[in-house]
Amino acid sequence: MSRLIVVSNRVNPPEKGGEAPAGGLAVAIAAALKEYSGFWFGWSGQTAATFTGEVKESRVDDVTVMTVDLEESDYQEYYNGYANGTLWPLFHYRIDLTAYDRSFGEGYGRVNRRFAEALAPLIQPGDVIWVHDYHLFPLGWELRRLGITNPIGFFLHIPWPAPQLLTTLPRHRALVEAMFHYDLVGFQTDEWLWAFESYVLGEAGGGWARDGRLNAFGKTMRAKVFPIGLDVEAFAELAASETAVRTYDRMAAHAAFRSMVVGVERLDYSKGLEERLLGFQRFLEDNPVQRGKVFYLQIAPTSRGEVEAYQDIRVRLDALTGRINSMYGDMDFSPVRFVNRNYRRDELAGVYRAAKVGLVTPLRDGMNLVAKEYVAAQNPDDPGVLVLSRFAGAARQMIEAVIVNPFSHEEMAEALKRALTMERAERVDRWQALMEGVRRTDVRTWRDAFVSALKATREAGPVSELPVAASRGWRGVQAFDLARQAQIRDQRPAVGRMRLRDPGA
Ligand code: ADQ
Numbered sequence: 375m376s377r378l379i380v381v382s383n384r385v386n387p388p389e390k391g392g393e394a395p396a397g398g399l400a401v402a403i404a405a406a407l408k409e410y411s412g413f414w415f416g417w418s419g420q421t422a423a424t425f426t427g428e429v430k431e432s433r434v435d436d437v438t439v440m441t442v443d444l445e446e447s448d449y450q451e452y453y454n455g456y457a458n459g460t461l462w463p464l465f466h467y468r469i470d471l472t473a474y475d476r477s478f479g480e481g482y483g484r485v486n487r488r489f490a491e492a493l494a495p496l497i498q499p500g501d502v503i504w505v506h507d508y509h510l511f512p513l514g515w516e517l518r519r520l521g522i523t524n525p526i527g528f529f530l531h532i533p534w535p536a537p538q539l540l541t542t543l544p545r546h547r548a549l550v551e552a553m554f555h556y557d558l559v560g561f562q563t564d565e566w567l568w569a570f571e572s573y574v575l576g577e578a579g580g581g582w583a584r585d586g587r588l589n590a591f592g593k594t595m596r597a598k599v600f601p602i603g604l605d606v607e608a609f610a611e612l613a614a615s616e617t618a619v620r621t622y623d624r625m626a627a628h629a630a631f632r633s634m635v636v637g638v639e640r641l642d643y644s645k646g647l648e649e650r651l652l653g654f655q656r657f658l659e660d661n662p663v664q665r666g667k668v669f670y671l672q673i674a675p676t677s678r679g680e681v682e683a684y685q686d687i688r689v690r691l692d693a694l695t696g697r698i699n700s701m702y703g704d705m706d707f708s709p710v711r712f713v714n715r716n717y718r719r720d721e722l723a724g725v726y727r728a729a730k731v732g733l734v735t736p737l738r739d740g741m742n743l744v745a746k747e748y749v750a751a752q753n754p755d756d757p758g759v760l761v762l763s764r765f766a767g768a769a770r771q772m773i774e775a776v777i778v779n780p781f782s783h784e785e786m787a788e789a790l791k792r793a794l795t796m797e798r799a800e801r802v803d804r805w806q807a808l809m810e811g812v813r814r815t816d817v818r819t820w821r822d823a824f825v826s827a828l829k830a831t832r833e834a835g836p837v838s839e840l841p842v843a844a845s846r847g848w849r850g851v852q853a854f855d856l857a858r859q860a861q862i863r864d865q866r867p868a869v870g871r872m873r874l875r876d877p878g879a
Contacts, residue, residue, distance in 0.1 A: 376500045378412035378825065381493065383457065383509035385416035385439045403506065404437055406821040412501070413438040415493050417453075421446045427492045442492045444485065451481020457509045458681050460543070465508060465532050466644040466738040469542055471683045479545065483512060490516035497522055502828060505556070507531045512548075515555040527558040527828040529600065532740040533767070534566035537573040550578060554593035558828045560600040562741045562767040567599050585834065596831045600824045601771055603816040604746045613723040613751045621724025629728060633794055635670040636729035638722060638744050639736075640677035641687055641714070646737040646763065646780040647674060648687075651694045651710065653735070653786025658702045658709060660787050665702055668794060669709050670733070673725070675716045688714065726751035730758045731793045734766065735780035741767040745775070749808045757805035759793035761786075771815060774807040 386400050407414055418430065418441035425445045432439050444452070455478030463471040490513055497503065497517075503526045505513050514526045540546050550573060553559050561567040571588065574580040580590025587596045612618060625634065635654070639645040654670050674691075678684045695712045702709045717725070726732060732748030745760060745768040752758055762768060762775035769777055778789040 376502050376829075377498065378407070378410035379493075379497065379501050379503045380407060380412070380414045380506065381489070381503065381510060381513060382414070382416045382506040383453070384419055385414050385441050386419065404435065406817065407437045409818075409821075410825075413440050413496075415440045415496070416489075417441065418443050420444075421449050425488055427488065429492055429496065440493075440496065442489070444488075448481055448485050448488070451478050452485040453509070454678070454680050456482035458678050459683070461508045462532070462644075463683065464539060464543060465535050467533070467535060467539060468643065468738075469539060471643065472542070473682075474544055476544075486510060486512040487516050489513055490520055493517070494520045494522055497524060499524070502825060503527070504529065504824070504828070512552040515552045518555045525557050525828050525832040526555070527560065527824060528553065528556040529560040529824060530566065530740070531562065531602070533738055534561060534570045536569050537577055540573055541577065547578065550574065551591045554588075554591045554595050556595055557831045558824070559595060559597045560824055560827075561597065562599070562601055563770045564599050565770065566740070566767070567597055570597060587831075594836070596827070598827060600820050600827075601767070601815050602741050602743070602820045604743060604750060604812060605818075606750060606813055606816045609719075609723070609747060609750050612720045613727065615720045615723075617718065617720040618724040618727070618751075621721045622727045623724075625725055625728035629669070631667075633668045633730040634728055635668060635731040635733050635790065635794075636725055636748075637670070637672045637674070637733045637735075638725070638748075639674055639734075641674045641684065641691075642677055643683060643687060644736055644738050645674075646735045647672065647691055648694060649737065649780045649783075650733060650735050650786065651691065651698065653780070653783050654710065654733075654790065655694075655698050655701075656783040657787035657790045658698070661791055664791070664794070665709070666704065666707060669707070669711065671711045671713070671725070671729070673713045673715075673717060673722070676714060722747070723751045727753060727758075731790065732758060732760045733790070734760065734768070735763040735778060735786065736766050737763070737780055739763070739766040739768070745772060746812050749805065749812050752805055752809075754805065754809075755802070756798065757801050759796055759801055759804070760808065761789045761793050771811055772808055774804040774811075 380403050382403060384400070403414060414437055420443045422443040422445060425443070425448065427442060429440050429442055455473070455475060459473040459475075460478055463469070489510070494517060501524050503517070503522075503524055505526065505528045507530060511528075514528060517526060543549065561570065574588055574590050578590040580588055583589050583594055587594045637647070637650060639647070641647070650672075658665055676688065691712060695710045698710050699708045726748045729748075732745070734742055734745040734748065736742060745762050745766060748758070748760055749772070760772065760775040762772055762777055763780045764777050765780065769775070776789045776793050779785050
């Protein structure tokens with residue numbers, strides 16, 4: 375079997391039961407590497423006075439990792455700068471927070487070149503290379519420049535922005551052109567794929583080959599949807615562990631005679647935490663009978679604290695929490711608990727299970743694994759209700775959740791009321807359908823589908839037929855939009871696994 379080389383910005387396999395923060399990407403990649411031979415390559419998380427390119431090898435929880443240190447200026451320009459100061463906000467539709475600084479772009483290009491130069495000597499014929507996320511768009515191109523001809527795929531964990539937003543980025547064409555040096559590019563949902571194709575057709579004058587591959591910049595590649603999922607078995611093990619059960623008991627005792635609503639995410643403006651607090655406030659305002667009977671626990675550890683846009687979120691959330699608690703609290707009760715720290719994943723599983731409502735309401739999110747974890751942790755006989763933002767990639771699959779628009783406080787308040795008062799039979803119906811989807815689209819399905827599509831794309835050889843010329847340009851995009859919309863409409867009933875009674879009817 376060929377080796378799999380996974381490349382991502384940070385290399386941090388989550389240690390079993392470890393305290394280290396485990397992002398969705400880390401959890402998913404570690405699960406993928408345990409079953410393939412190969413290694414995980416990326417930044418060690420350390421900075422050095424000068425870049426040496428020395429690769430350090432180690433084993434973490436059965437995964438071989440190869441890491442390089444970066445220079446301090448790399449860290450500032452590439453990581454804090456271009457990746458998290460420019461691309462992250464732009465790709466989450468926040469052009470108001472997007473920093474366009476020439477030095478950031480230069481640092482980003484430099485680190486991608488350095489990664490490629492350190493990685494290239496480790497690649498053997500027959501290896502399959504899988505690059506992850508927005509930190510590394512140009513890596514495939516850099517590897518090709520160094521003569522690497524192996525199959526290389528790229529998966530984007532975050533949304534892809536609409537062309538109208540992407541074109542605000544200086545040198546946006548170079549970024550998209552870089553993607554045409556991969557054999558396969560994967561997106562979380564049809565919506566992000568659709569936005570990417572719109573750019574390729576409308577801005578880059580590209581088109582489709584007859585076999586469905588995309589052609590632009592004189593190159594051909596395949597773009598496809600691969601929704602990421604959980605390592606369901608590992609999560610079930612965590613949820614059944616002693617720590618999870620102990621945490622559940624502790625939280626359930628705490629929530630006796632009261633219902634707990636839970637939110638869990640990194641402290642990030644894309645996750646909609648302020649809007650969520652305002653929605654909860656509105657719920658208390660509109661439903662006096664619920665006051666004192668419900669509390670909302672928000673677990674949100676600090677992330678990317680060196681990036682300016684992240685620095686004042688905590689202050690604003692503290693102020694909002696204080697306001698709601700002073701308005702609706704009592705001598706012995708606070709309706710909002712805001713906890714700014716990481717928890718072990720087994721503890722989180724216990725907290726999820728004790729919560730009557732999982733409130734997952736990002737303003738924009740590639741997929742969102744917390745939504746899936748919340749569902750996977752529930753008691754099948756008496757499950758809680760998932761309230762999910764329509765702007766999370768997960769909402770394209772998890773249609774049996776209570777879907778909300780997080781920008782509307784009224785809608786959030788109504789959704790909370792509906793979730794907290796939902797009859798057991800309906801909760802069970804919804805949960806069964808959601809859990810079936812979580813199982814069906816787990817991390818193994820995601821990994822295997824991507825790796826086999828990457829190999830198949832390479833085996834299919836060069837495209838023999840020219841692109842369909844009629845689909846080029848903005849006129850082509852209009853026709854394409856209509857066709858895609860019809861396709862999405864047609865797919866919806868197939869995605870839904872049950873028809874729910876409409877409680878509002
Ligand atoms: P993230 O933005 O990190 O991931 P998400 O998918 O929700 O978002 O994953 C978060 C992970 O971190 C979950 O596994 C969760 O359990 C864990 N976590 C969150 N808060 C924690 C805490 N306080 N303590 C410990 N663990 C915590 C990016 C994209 C997503 C995409 C994933 C995977 O932004 O849209 O779903 O990659 O592709």
